[in-house]
Amino acid sequence: MPRTLLKLLLPALTGxxxxxxxxxxxxxxxxxxxxxxxxxxxVLQALVDHRATxxxxxxxxxxxxxxxxxxxxxxxxxxxVALSLSPLVRxxxxxxxxxxxxxxxPVLAPICVIWVGAGLRSVALxxxxxxxxxxxxxxxxxxxxxxxxxxxxxxxxRARPWQRLFLLQVPAALxxxxxGLRIAATIAPIGAVVADMNAGSSAGDGGGLGFQAVIFxxxxxxxxxxxxxxxxxxxxxxxxxxxxxxxxxxxxHWHDSYERADR
Amino acid sequence: xxxPPLVEFRDVAKRFGDGPLVLEDISFSARPGDFLSLIxxxxxxxxxxxxxxxxxxxxxxxxxxxxxxxxxxxxAEIAFVFQEPTLLPWLNVAHNVEVPQQLRGVPAAExxxxxxxxxxxxxxxxxxxxxxxxxxxxxxxxxxxxRALALGPKILLLDEPFGALDEMTxxxxxxxxxxxxxxxxxxxFFVTHSVAEAVFLSNRILVMSAGPGRIHREIxxxxxxxxxxxxxxxxxxxxxxxxxxxxLRTVEAVPASLGRPVAPA
Numbered sequence: 001m002p003r004t005l006l007k008l009l010l011p012a013l014t015g016x017x018x019x020x021x022x023x024x025x026x027x028x029x030x031x032x033x034x035x036x037x038x039x040x041x042x043v044l045q046a047l048v049d050h051r052a053t054x055x056x057x058x059x060x061x062x063x064x065x066x067x068x069x070x071x072x073x074x075x076x077x078x079x080x081v082a083l084s085l086s087p088l089v090r091x092x093x094x095x096x097x098x099x100x101x102x103x104x105x106p107v108l109a110p111i112c113v114i115w116v117g118a119g120l121r122s123v124a125l126x127x128x129x130x131x132x133x134x135x136x137x138x139x140x141x142x143x144x145x146x147x148x149x150x151x152x153x154x155x156x157x158r159a160r161p162w163q164r165l166f167l168l169q170v171p172a173a174l175x176x177x178x179x180g181l182r183i184a185a186t187i188a189p190i191g192a193v194v195a196d197m198n199a200g201s202s203a204g205d206g207g208g209l210g211f212q213a214v215i216f217x218x219x220x221x222x223x224x225x226x227x228x229x230x231x232x233x234x235x236x237x238x239x240x241x242x243x244x245x246x247x248x249x250x251x252x253h254w255h256d257s258y259e260r261a262d263r
Numbered sequence: 264x265x266x267p268p269l270v271e272f273r274d275v276a277k278r279f280g281d282g283p284l285v286l287e288d289i290s291f292s293a294r295p296g297d298f299l300s301l302i303x304x305x306x307x308x309x310x311x312x313x314x315x316x317x318x319x320x321x322x323x324x325x326x327x328x329x330x331x332x333x334x335x336x337x338x339a340e341i342a343f344v345f346q347e348p349t350l351l352p353w354l355n356v357a358h359n360v361e362v363p364q365q366l367r368g369v370p371a372a373e374x375x376x377x378x379x380x381x382x383x384x385x386x387x388x389x390x391x392x393x394x395x396x397x398x399x400x401x402x403x404x405x406x407x408x409x410r411a412l413a414l415g416p417k418i419l420l421l422d423e424p425f426g427a428l429d430e431m432t433x434x435x436x437x438x439x440x441x442x443x444x445x446x447x448x449x450x451x452f453f454v455t456h457s458v459a460e461a462v463f464l465s466n467r468i469l470v471m472s473a474g475p476g477r478i479h480r481e482i483x484x485x486x487x488x489x490x491x492x493x494x495x496x497x498x499x500x501x502x503x504x505x506x507x508x509x510x511l512r513t514v515e516a517v518p519a520s521l522g523r524p525v526a527p528a
Contacts, residue, residue: 149349156317156343157366167365171353254353254394 068127142176308476
């Protein structure tokens with residue numbers, strides 16, 4: 001069997017098994033306990049019933065996630081360049097970057113709300129905080145891990161510092177950057193949703209998926225809650241797929257990690 | 264009256280920081296067109312000597328004149344072929360070859376012309392669009408040589424460029440290197456562990472001894488150029504390989520280099 005077909009068929013098969021087990025557990029539960037696990041059909045129905053609400057919430061969350069993610073990319077790359085310049089800079093700043101990452105989002109959320117107000121701006125800011133760390137750490141590591149022989153080559157040809165940075169260090173750091181980007185793309189939608197639960201607002205735009213999840217939970221609309229979870233998950237997949245495609249475009253020509261796919 | 268030397272080492276010494284002497288009493292000169300091989304036990308400072316010449320590391324004593332000036336000032340006349348091909352993996356062959364000119368700010372049109380010429384020289388014109396990982400070890404090394412020639416250097420420094428290749432490829436590239444040299448009159452300094460390679464390529468061989476690195480003996484190789492695969496079958500060639508091997512063995516038997524690993528340079 002062709003490899004690609006198998007790659008599609010196997011996960012699909014797993015999905016069917018999971019759905020069957022899910023349905024079976026649902027049937028197994030007594031009538032009054034079935035609310036704990038709505039059937040797949042009920043969740044699908046909720047997805048259809050609430051499509052307008054969920055679509056609007058998805059757009060809001062996506063906007064917040066992308067704003068925060070984009071800001072994280074720009075700031076982390078600039079900061080990584082600064083950090084790569086000297087071990088002293090790294091030693092001075094790393095503990096505080098860590099500290100930012102160590103503070104749980106629900107604790108930061110009210111602070112953000114005080115600063116920039118609830119809603120989109122808080123969601124974007126909190127997403128930025130959570131997506132920023134893996135990006136800056138990986139990119140910095142990439143910028144300082146340039147092959148010594150290549151650095152020597154550039155010294156031999158008396159390359160200027162900016163030539164070394166843009167023609168050597170930056171391309172060499174791309175695989176590291178994309179590792180960070182993939183982690184960031186995984187946690188950014190999660191961050192956006194959690195931020196929305198803690199700092200979201202129904203004012204104006206009607207809130208995002210996190211805000212919606214809180215509402216559905218408070219109204220005991222459990223199938224709709226499951227449908228919201230599924231939507232959140234889908235959003236994460238889409239962002240990840242986009243980053244994977246971007247990584248493939250930039251790296252597949254030359255990087256060893258893509259060698260097998262190429263032959 | 265004889266031509267002035269292109270490179271002149273006079274009592275050159277080298278140490279790293281407060282460490283022991285790595286090179287001592289290095290005195291020799293090279294004339295334009297020389298193909299000079301440096302051979303000797305590990306740790307004798309052959310590679311360090313090349314790095315001094317390239318201006319990558321300063322001398323600690325004596326004087327070193329390259330093309331009438333210091334190695335640092337002669338940078339534009341010097342190209343280096345490293346042990347590894349040191350190609351940028353994200354650039355294709357054509358762009359890799361253009362890197363030195365790009366760093367010097369040479370305009371694109373001129374770069375293209377040079378790239379075509381040097382890739383033709385190493386017979387890799389058809390690989391211009393390939394990425395390094397698609398090339399064999401020998402092909403990568405040829406790209407590395409093409410890149411070194413892109414700036415039209417007067418002096419080419421080669422640090423065991425074929426050491427990692429198999430015997431067949433190595434012999435083949437030795438012949439190719441001499442053929443390429445026929446097109447441009449650069450002076451070569453070639454570090455190697457292979458006596459056969461040194462004899463085949465050079466007109467002069469410097470045998471070095473370790474701890475600290477000194478020049479033990481200079482051997483002239485009177486075999487006429489152009490040299491081809493046939494040269495390796497000649498009587499004179501074999502006698503020279505035997506002579507150099509014998510001299511090298513006396514150097515390698517120096518007790519200082521035995522028993523314990525030599526400190527890395």
